[in-house]
Amino acid sequence: MISVQGLTKTYGGFTAVDDVSFTAEPGRVTGFLGPNGAGKTTTMRVLTGLTTASRGTATIGGMRYSDIPNPGLHVGVLLDASAQHAGRTGREVLTLSAKVMGLPARRVDEMLELVSLTGSESKRRVRNYSLGMRQRLGIANALLGDPSVLVLDEPANGLDPAGIHWMRGLLKTFADQGGTVLLSSHLLHEVEIIADEMVMIGNGRIVAQGTKQDMLAQAGGHGCFVTAEDGAQLRRALDGSGLAYAQAGEGFRVEAQPVQVGRLAVQAGIVLMDLRAADGGLERLFLELTAPTQREQLTEGAQA
Amino acid sequence: MSAVAPSRTFDVSGTSKVPFSRLVSVEMRKMADTRAGLWLLSIIGLITIAVIVIFFFVTSGNADDRTFINFLNITSTPLGFLLPVLGILLVTGEWGQRTTLTTFALEPSRMKVIAAKTVAALVYGVATLLLAVLVAAVAASIGGATDAWGGDEIVESAKMLLVIVMSILQGVAFGLVVLNSAGAIVLFFVLPIAFNLVANLWGWLNERAMWLDLATAQTPLLGMDPATGMPLSGNLTGEQWLNLASVTALWIVVPFVIGLVRVQRAEMK
Numbered sequence: 001m002i003s004v005q006g007l008t009k010t011y012g013g014f015t016a017v018d019d020v021s022f023t024a025e026p027g028r029v030t031g032f033l034g035p036n037g038a039g040k041t042t043t044m045r046v047l048t049g050l051t052t053a054s055r056g057t058a059t060i061g062g063m064r065y066s067d068i069p070n071p072g073l074h075v076g077v078l079l080d081a082s083a084q085h086a087g088r089t090g091r092e093v094l095t096l097s098a099k100v101m102g103l104p105a106r107r108v109d110e111m112l113e114l115v116s117l118t119g120s121e122s123k124r125r126v127r128n129y130s131l132g133m134r135q136r137l138g139i140a141n142a143l144l145g146d147p148s149v150l151v152l153d154e155p156a157n158g159l160d161p162a163g164i165h166w167m168r169g170l171l172k173t174f175a176d177q178g179g180t181v182l183l184s185s186h187l188l189h190e191v192e193i194i195a196d197e198m199v200m201i202g203n204g205r206i207v208a209q210g211t212k213q214d215m216l217a218q219a220g221g222h223g224c225f226v227t228a229e230d231g232a233q234l235r236r237a238l239d240g241s242g243l244a245y246a247q248a249g250e251g252f253r254v255e256a257q258p259v260q261v262g263r264l265a266v267q268a269g270i271v272l273m274d275l276r277a278a279d280g281g282l283e284r285l286f287l288e289l290t291a292p293t294q295r296e297q298l299t300e301g302a303q304a
Numbered sequence: 305m306s307a308v309a310p311s312r313t314f315d316v317s318g319t320s321k322v323p324f325s326r327l328v329s330v331e332m333r334k335m336a337d338t339r340a341g342l343w344l345l346s347i348i349g350l351i352t353i354a355v356i357v358i359f360f361f362v363t364s365g366n367a368d369d370r371t372f373i374n375f376l377n378i379t380s381t382p383l384g385f386l387l388p389v390l391g392i393l394l395v396t397g398e399w400g401q402r403t404t405l406t407t408f409a410l411e412p413s414r415m416k417v418i419a420a421k422t423v424a425a426l427v428y429g430v431a432t433l434l435l436a437v438l439v440a441a442v443a444a445s446i447g448g449a450t451d452a453w454g455g456d457e458i459v460e461s462a463k464m465l466l467v468i469v470m471s472i473l474q475g476v477a478f479g480l481v482v483l484n485s486a487g488a489i490v491l492f493f494v495l496p497i498a499f500n501l502v503a504n505l506w507g508w509l510n511e512r513a514m515w516l517d518l519a520t521a522q523t524p525l526l527g528m529d530p531a532t533g534m535p536l537s538g539n540l541t542g543e544q545w546l547n548l549a550s551v552t553a554l555w556i557v558v559p560f561v562i563g564l565v566r567v568q569r570a571e572m573k
Binding site: 063069071 | 311312313314315316319320321322326327333334339340397401403405406408409412572
């Protein structure tokens with residue numbers, strides 16, 4: 001289990017991470033979501049002992065990272081897929097890690113196969129890798145020691161949609177086996193696809209956390225889209241119901257759960273052609289919650 | 305979907321720390337597994353052989369100069385340039401390519417990693433000395449000098465080893481302070497030149513060069529009297545040892561400690 005408690009990190013007068021607390025449980029994939037510069041990477045660096053906290057603690061299984069013996073065997077870490085020596089081959093990158101951990105060379109081949117890097121690709125120098133290939137190599141590196149915890153910073157960055165779904169399957173299996181996964185992303189849809197739990201961070205502070213359903217409830221519910229065979233009939237029924245609605249294409253967007261609209265349609269004997277929950281509830285929440293940080297984030301990004 | 309028995313549990317009770325010897329062998333591999341590193345190692349080996357071969361031919365008119373000690377000492381100049389670069393690159397290569405993120409994730413003790421890098425560089429240094437001794441011995445054996453083995457070969461080889469160890473440690477120290485390949489290499493070569501420029505203009509400094517300048521203090525190790533430029537052999541005098549201790553503190557120990565503090569506190573980005 002990953003536990004971050006009251007974590008604060010300041011650089012001079014700038015507070016990168018401000019009293020952040022959350023846990024990532026075994027058996028779950030926890031998504032750490034926030035705009036660039038929100039403090040995700042700093043939190044993960046403290047968690048893996050690469051940066052010291054100003055206040056608070058970050059532990060894995062109750063231990064500080066630096067106290068974990070041969071940590072590669074217990075915690076798989078991917079902080080930046082581009083942080084590899086451009087002159088080494090992909091296979092050599094994994095071989096170095098395997099040697100530090102004391103693993104047989106066979107393990108390198110297994111991992112290359114797992115992330116679908118072919119024999120000839122693995123013999124190319126990392127300089128010639130696409131970002132997606134670097135991510136796959138970084139994930140192979142993180143999984144090399146057969147760890148029980150994964151800490152992945154922006155692992156889906158540079159992956160194509162098929163790659164993102166591949167990663168979802170990989171991490172789902174890992175969590176189903178009892179593993180703990182903490183992954184970060186600045187893109188909501190990535191986290192929505194991959195993660196079970198979400199921790200939303202903006203301007204160094206946690207702004208929301210929980211399952212996707214919890215977060216939606218926090219956002220105050222969300223609407224649905226409905227299209228009827230007879231639009232005018234549906235409009236009359238909606239008018240009569242008192243639900244807020246607006247014209248959307250051929251149908252309407254209604255500020256209510258789909259089940260309410262379905263009931264209304266049955267009562268009025270209306271034939272529906274389409275009824276679905278409106279996406280974007282989380283998106284709106286994400287933008288709202290992180291909006292105060294968006295402008296500052298530009299100047300932070302320029303400094304980095 | 306079939307239920308999978310939880311097999312991934314966090315339990316470190318059966319795991320021991322990464323042994324130091326393993327870290328050293330990985331650091332040695334890191335020096336040789338990139339083109340730049342492999343080239344540097346190859347150049348160090350080739351130049352060591354080349355200077356001995358060249359010395360062999362330029363002394364064809366005076367075969368008595370072809371002694372083992374002369375052959376060995378001739379390698380000190382190129383090695384004094386190249387081995388510090390090896391030490392620098394072993395440290396700065398990681399920072400330049402940001403592989404420290406992986407290195408320190410696998411071994412969180414930064415001091416252990418730096419120690420492993422230092423030992424790895426020293427192992428390469430000793431290997432280079434062995435190569436130099438071997439080639440010098442061959443050259444002396446076939447050189448035809450009447451007194452090819454006339455000196456104290458063991459003492460001279462040990463002095464050469466000391467020069468090599470100092471060069472490498474200085475390189476590692478400069479690498480740790482600057483944490484940037486180009487910057488550390490430039491600083492390493494420019495600082496002694498700057499010292500000489502200032503010393504030439506400032507007599508006070510020039511008189512104390514053997515206490516302050518690394519190259520001056522090392523000349524007795526390379527078989528030369530720093531004051532007269534005359535050949536010198538055998539053990540160093542007490543004062544010459546103190547000179548060496550002084551420049552070692554100034555050019556190796558102080559930057560090494562500053563570098564260690566810097567690395568220990570640095571944030572890995």
